[in-house]
Amino acid sequence: MYIFNPENDLALANFSPHYNAPLSALKMRSDLAMLPVWYAPERALVIAEVELNSKLLSDLKDLLPINSSLISYSQVADNPDCKLNPWGWSLSLRKEFMLLGLNEGLLPSIEDIELLRNYSSRENAVNLLKELREVNPEFCGASYYYTNVDELFSYLNNAEGEQVLKMPYSGSGRGIMWVRNAISDKQMDWCRRVVKKQGGVVVEPVLNKVKDFALEFEMTDKGVQFVGYSLFQSSPSGAYLGNKLLSDAAIEARLSTYIERSQLLGLKDTLKVKLAEHFPHYRGYLGVDMMVCKTKESTYLLQPCVEVNVRMNMGIVVHRIRERYVYPNSTGLFSINYFKQEGEALKKSLAMQADNPLVVEKGRVKSGYLALTPVCRDTSYVASVLIDFQKKFE
DSSP: OEEOOTTHHHHHHHTOTTOOOOHHHHHHHHHTTTGGGGTSOTTOEEESOHHHHHHHHHHHHHHSOOOOEEEOGGGGGGOTTSOOEESSOOHHHHHHHHHTTOOGGGSOOHHHHHHHHHHTSTHHHHHHHHHHHHHOTTOOOOOEEESOHHHHHHHHHHOOSOEEEEOSSOOTTOSEEEEOSSOOHHHHHHHHHHHHHHSOEEEEEOOOEEEEEEEEEEEETTEEEEEEEEEEEEOTTOOEEEEEEOOHHHHHHHHTTTSOHHHHHHHHHHHHHHHHHHOTTOOEEEEEEEEEEEOTTSOEEEEEEEEEEOSOOHHHHHHHHHHHHBOTTEEEEEEEEEOOSTTHHHHHHHHHHHHSOOEEETTEEEEEEEESSOOOTTOOEEEEEEEEETOOOO
């Protein structure tokens, strides 16, 4: 069984079985519940409200080689011995599915989730970046973890240029504070609260980013396997916006216009070793976010470890979509969009369908717009792809 629970990072940070996610996160979970259909293995059971999602799934099965099935939350108890594969694990999710009737022996223990929380701390990215720069001094970037606010404030008072502060535990684009000049009283209070609640604060000099990308891996009993590249877009605040639907070869070629291909290949091999050392007991998908940065001399350098996502992530989703459902030589964009007003998502989706009619050939999308999740009047979040044949999406 597969479930999309995007509130996981927040729940893991809270680390309570009684955690209540914000309404916005629960709305995203509901609207995008069908997302695992696009990345889960064949014949998977996807937990989503059947009434809301079944019509779209039926229509998709007429077009594409999809054979997943939907089950509602009330049907989980009918599959007590079926393994659950969530977006990520937390104590609150464990409790939720115990109450739904899932066999406790198939769920991770409290100790397992505590270890996963430790693995999910941004302190790991701080340490990994330092080690990667020792291996290759041509890499750029710096990251520091402070557990003492006086030492943190001393660093900020003496640092040059803009700095970004990060909570050790937070979701995509959340838990981040930008210090553009001198640190304010409000920001100092924020730092004190975070240190008291989460044990420390991560601080980094702001770099001149030109490209966001990630290397995606799977940690297995047989070792660390490279899954592929992810070329993504984020907002100025760091929130995820979408991914380019491109082959690994195409992404590598684009990145190689900025940095040497040998640097990428060397980093891939180094990360296989380092990830096994840093996360020895983790099994599952893991993504390492990176940046290509422009220097004052107009050269380009690679920041090899901005974040480490120790869970399922959108880069893997996009890789699976392209691998299974996109026509060869077609490229495109995968997006997660938020709509505030009722009816706005439906209006936009209908317009995109009209302007970009869907063309499917041999069970793969050759061109056009396709909503990957249901869109109705009260939809707020939509996952979609926009595909074009032999067009270079910039």
